[in-house]
Amino acid sequence: MRNAAFLDRTSLPRPDIDENAAAAILKAHYGLEGRIDELGSQQDRNFRIDTGDGCYVLKICRQEYSGPELEVQNGAMRHVGTKAGGPRVPQPVAALSGGDIVAISHCGQNLSVRLLDFLDGQPLTRQKYLSPATIAALGNLAGRLAMSLEDFDHPGLERDLQWDLRKASAVIAHQLEAISDPAVRALIDQTSSEALAALAPLESGLRLQPVHHDITDDNVVSRRNEDGVLIPDGVIDFGDITRGWLVAELASTCAALLHHCGGDAFRILPAVAAFHAACPLVEAEMDALWPLIVIRAAVLIASNEQQLSVEPDNHYVIGNAEHERVIFQVARSVPPALMRTAIRQALGHPLPTDWRKDGSLLIPALDPALVRIVPLDLLSEEFEAGNWLVDGIAESVLDAASLETGYAATRYGEYRFDRTLHHAPEAPETFALHVDLVLPVGTIIAAPFAGRLEWRGKSTFLAGDEMCLHLTGIDIQSISPGTVKAGDRIGVAQRLRVQLCRDPDINPPAFVRPDCADAWGYLCPSPQPLLGLDCEASPPDSAGLLARRLKVFARPQKNYYENPPQIERGLGAHLYDVTGRSFLDMVNNVTIIGHGHPRLASAVHRQWSLLNTNSRFHYKAVTEFSERLAELAPEGLDTVFLVNSGSEANDLALRLAWASSSARNMICLLEAYHGWSVASDAVSTSIADNPQALTTRPDWVHAVISPNTYRGPFRGTATTADYVATVLPVLQELDAKGERLAGFIAESVYGNAGGISLPQGYLREVYKLVRTRGGVCIADEVQVGYGRLGHHFWGFDEQGVVPDIITIAKGMGNGHPLGAVITTRAVAEAFEKEGYFFSSAGGSPVSCVVGNTVLDIMRDEKLQENARIVGDHLKARLQALGQRFDLVGAVHGMGLYLGLEFVTDRRTLTPATHETARICDRLMELGVIMQPTGDHLNVLKIKPPMCLTVESADYFADMLARVLDEGW
Numbered sequence: 010m011r012n013a014a015f016l017d018r019t020s021l022p023r024p025d026i027d028e029n030a031a032a033a034i035l036k037a038h039y040g041l042e043g044r045i046d047e048l049g050s051q052q053d054r055n056f057r058i059d060t061g062d063g064c065y066v067l068k069i070c071r072q073e074y075s076g077p078e079l080e081v082q083n084g085a086m087r088h089v090g091t092k093a094g095g096p097r098v099p100q101p102v103a104a105l106s107g108g109d110i111v112a113i114s115h116c117g118q119n120l121s122v123r124l125l126d127f128l129d130g131q132p133l134t135r136q137k138y139l140s141p142a143t144i145a146a147l148g149n150l151a152g153r154l155a156m157s158l159e160d161f162d163h164p165g166l167e168r169d170l171q172w173d174l175r176k177a178s179a180v181i182a183h184q185l186e187a188i189s190d191p192a193v194r195a196l197i198d199q200t201s202s203e204a205l206a207a208l209a210p211l212e213s214g215l216r217l218q219p220v221h222h223d224i225t226d227d228n229v230v231s232r233r234n235e236d237g238v239l240i241p242d243g244v245i246d247f248g249d250i251t252r253g254w255l256v257a258e259l260a261s262t263c264a265a266l267l268h269h270c271g272g273d274a275f276r277i278l279p280a281v282a283a284f285h286a287a288c289p290l291v292e293a294e295m296d297a298l299w300p301l302i303v304i305r306a307a308v309l310i311a312s313n314e315q316q317l318s319v320e321p322d323n324h325y326v327i328g329n330a331e332h333e334r335v336i337f338q339v340a341r342s343v344p345p346a347l348m349r350t351a352i353r354q355a356l357g358h359p360l361p362t363d364w365r366k367d368g369s370l371l372i373p374a375l376d377p378a379l380v381r382i383v384p385l386d387l388l389s390e391e392f393e394a395g396n397w398l399v400d401g402i403a404e405s406v407l408d409a410a411s412l413e414t415g416y417a418a419t420r421y422g423e424y425r426f427d428r429t430l431h432h433a434p435e436a437p438e439t440f441a442l443h444v445d446l447v448l449p450v451g452t453i454i455a456a457p458f459a460g461r462l463e464w465r466g467k468s469t470f471l472a473g474d475e476m477c478l479h480l481t482g483i484d485i486q487s488i489s490p491g492t493v494k495a496g497d498r499i500g501v502a503q504r505l506r507v508q509l510c511r512d513p514d515i516n517p518p519a520f521v522r523p524d525c526a527d528a529w530g531y532l533c534p535s536p537q538p539l540l541g542l543d544c545e546a547s548p549p550d551s552a553g554l555l556a557r558r559l560k561v562f563a564r565p566q567k568n569y570y571e572n573p574p575q576i577e578r579g580l581g582a583h584l585y586d587v588t589g590r591s592f593l594d595m596v597n598n599v600t601i602i603g604h605g606h607p608r609l610a611s612a613v614h615r616q617w618s619l620l621n622t623n624s625r626f627h628y629k630a631v632t633e634f635s636e637r638l639a640e641l642a643p644e645g646l647d648t649v650f651l652v653n654s655g656s657e658a659n660d661l662a663l664r665l666a667w668a669s670s671s672a673r674n675m676i677c678l679l680e681a682y683h684g685w686s687v688a689s690d691a692v693s694t695s696i697a698d699n700p701q702a703l704t705t706r707p708d709w710v711h712a713v714i715s716p717n718t719y720r721g722p723f724r725g726t727a728t729t730a731d732y733v734a735t736v737l738p739v740l741q742e743l744d745a746k747g748e749r750l751a752g753f754i755a756e757s758v759y760g761n762a763g764g765i766s767l768p769q770g771y772l773r774e775v776y777k778l779v780r781t782r783g784g785v786c787i788a789d790e791v792q793v794g795y796g797r798l799g800h801h802f803w804g805f806d807e808q809g810v811v812p813d814i815i816t817i818a819k820g821m822g823n824g825h826p827l828g829a830v831i832t833t834r835a836v837a838e839a840f841e842k843e844g845y846f847f848s849s850a851g852g853s854p855v856s857c858v859v860g861n862t863v864l865d866i867m868r869d870e871k872l873q874e875n876a877r878i879v880g881d882h883l884k885a886r887l888q889a890l891g892q893r894f895d896l897v898g899a900v901h902g903m904g905l906y907l908g909l910e911f912v913t914d915r916r917t918l919t920p921a922t923h924e925t926a927r928i929c930d931r932l933m934e935l936g937v938i939m940q941p942t943g944d945h946l947n948v949l950k951i952k953p954p955m956c957l958t959v960e961s962a963d964y965f966a967d968m969l970a971r972v973l974d975e976g977w
């Protein structure tokens with residue numbers, strides 16, 4: 010076997026043919042001319058041909074590879090081309106001579122030439138990041154190809170090829186000889202030998218069929234689906250097709266994916282599941298998959314190192330070297346038993362979980378009633394006001410819990426909140442695979458099952474027949490290694506960590522990432538049976554909860570993300586899901602003082618325990634809060650209504666305008682949002698919120714062009730007169746009909762488009778026109794006002810105007826339902842003719858205490874100033890991204906109301922809608938909450954809690970830079 014001819018051929022250099030020679034061959038044998046560009050290849054010469062009428066690939070190889078080996082490739086492509094449901098594949102093109110393989114001689118070389126159609130689409134080669142959906146699509150493509158090839162037959166399939174993993178042992182041994190570094194050689198040898206040994210007992214169960222062997226990033230082409238996701242759907246280059254193990258098809262795809270997985274082998278699992286869905290695997294194939302991936306990685310690296318020794322200047326091979334080293338490293342980095350388990354679970358064929366136990370207890374004297382089990386998940390009452398971020402908090406909590414009886418224990422299978430990390434691109438290792446106990450000094454520990462006892466590092470290790478036990482904290486003096494029976498005394502301990510593991514070769518981690526919890530949980534089951542304690546946490550069922558929500562919660566109330574994290578806690582600008590993953594909250598304009606503020610929580614708690622009633626009663630908080638709001642407003646706006654939301658505030662403002670003007674016609678802006686109630690919805694024109702917005706406005710609503718100085722009809726800051734002029738036709742039309750104007754409503758900064766400043770003087774001019782006709786001017790400050798802009802408390806301050814009515818909500822209650830209308834006494838009193846105004850909860854004692862406390866915190870923590878400083882810093886960082894990435898069209902806004910607008914072309918301003926969606930999805934994976942907004946869903950509205958730190962702003966900018974750099 011070792012001297013078989015195919016092994017020697019792995020050492021042949023590529024044919025010596027340049028682009029001129031290729032052009033001559035093309036003309037002579039196919040009658041074609043055109044632009045020629047060389048494509049990379051390990052052993053052949055490939056050229057892309059563009060004749061103007063069509064694109065082709067000219068493939069030239071040594072005759073050592075020709076005959077049935079080329080015929081089988083053409084045959085396979087034709088075969089797959091006839092299959093419904095098969096992938097796109099190129100079709101061979103006949104030469105002038107009629108055949109589709111031409112033998113030529115060039116400069117003493119005997120060569121074979123073929124021409125194929127060029128398959129359009131993007132290869133995945135240069136893609137720095139592949140989304141789970143793209144990875145799944147690649148697995149699906151490999152599965153569909155495997156199904157299409159199942160009934161293909163050809164004599165050329167029976168050839169020897171170095172990629173046929175049935176021959177891996179001989180191939181690797183042959184290639185190892187050419188590797189000069191003994192350490193590299195030994196590593197490849199050891200890794201491949203272990204994987205080959207794991208594979209050997211499974212081989213008889215592996216099905217044979219034609220296998221492409223190379224559904225990898227270089228050899229597929231992709232197109233974007235309607236959501237902009239890159240979907241590989243075409244396969245090129247059938248050069249490695251031969252009969253082989255069916256599962257080797259998936260193994261070669263997965264090995265290639267290890268280069269795209271950021272060092273995390275689990276990221277191949279969507280491809281495995283998708284392959285199985287298209288082409289179901291049998292159990293032996295499931296178990297053989299990971300050993301085959303490792304073997305393929307070993308063949309790749311060995312072949313590459315060997316090829317380099319033959320052709321040190323082949324750039325294609327040099328370029329691949331680093332690539333293949335990464336694949337090999339990742340393949341070596343995970344315990345094979347873990348991957349086998351994870352693959353089984355991903356395919357819905359989990360391994361049996363039971364294990365026999367002979368009933369002995371680890372701590373014979375333990376009385377479960379005395380043990381205080383301490384929950385340490387994010388809902389644990391032990392955690393408050395950020396104490397989970399303090400080093401060693403779990404130990405101190407456990408110690409404190411043990412004070413009463415001497416016993417305390419943590420829970421196995423819990424997502425430990427003290428393990429959360431802020432600003433982490435990957436989910437932290439939070440899932441506990443162990444139980445920690447605090448025991449009275451000198452507590453006796455006994456063997457729960459028979460086995461061999463040994464000392465491993467800092468742990469005591471007991472290897473039983475089916476299970477191993479890792480114990481940390483047993484007094485080393487008290488241990489005597491050797492064989493023990495169940496019930497034998499092992500030693501004494503006071504703090505003890507208990508962990509099981511099925512695999513004696515694994516030293517299991519104490520905590521693992523949430524996405525690995527199931528696989529690790531199988532390998533390291535709960536030690537509860539050994540302890541006789543109820544110390545297992547039940548996993549949160551976030552998916553089940555979402556399904557229940559979708560069933561009962563009215564559909565128009567959408568949720569962020571298709572697979573949303575279950576967020577149950579927050580602190581400052583950070584949100585946490587039930588697995589202990591933290592997310593930087595860059596969208597929550599409502600929570601201005603930050604999440605989980607202890608001062609607000611205790612003020613609210615106190616007020617609830619004192620009184621909560623309605624504003625017809627006389628109490629201090631409503632007076633104080635109204636006074637403070639009136640003080641914040643400009644001179645003359647001294648009268649306050651308290652409601653529960655922005656919609657209510659705008660609804661009331663419209664009614665005030667109607668009452669005070671005795672007219673009904675309102676002017677509003679296009680692409681605006683003012684609320685959901687009947688009247689506030691009537692002046693909401695944004696099609697992102699309501700696709701029918703432009704066709705369903707009542708006749709009293711007159712929408713004018715929004716002064717969007719970035720993408721509106723008039724661009725730049727010197728457009729005030731142009732935009733003001735767009736209001737005139739409405740006024741003239743009303744005049745012509747003899748109708749009067751009630752007023753004008755607009756955000757004072759164009760919040761809905763990302764915080765674009767209105768052109769200077771716009772509001773002054775429009776307010777003048779409106780007031781001349783007896784109308785009132787409403788400033789909707791629900792989003793942009795209340796200090797968020799940093800440089801101004803109110804948005805209208807930037808325009809140097811004073812409205813007649815201000816509406817506020819959102820931030821003033823930090824998420825508590827609270828809204829207000831601030832106006833002049835005259836306007837408020839005009840409303841009295843319509844009767845009383847009363848809102849049952851508006852201005853309640855609790856709401857007013859919330860409002861007052863938010864203002865206290867804003868003052869004491871200087872949050873407006875923070876919004877200015879951090880906002881300016883962040884804006885500069887975003888502008889710097891604009892220098893690097895063409896996708897950034899503009900950075901709008903100020904303070905902590907910023908808008909990052911993405912365009913595919915800075916000249917035409919074509920909205921980059923798909924890209925924005927993909928960027929937000931990826932940011933979410935990196936721990937940042939961000940959503941596409943604006944009428945074209947191409948704007949990131951950046952409006953985080955106003956307590957955002959510079960560190961958090963930098964994390965956001967860094968992650969954005971990373972995503973833009975990775976592509977999408």
Ligand code: PMP
Nearest residue numbers: 654655656682683684791792818
């Ligand atoms: N006005 C503006 C400018 C808003 O952005 C919103 C909410 N997005 C509202 C009014 C309505 O506020 P609420 O959701 O509190 O009813």
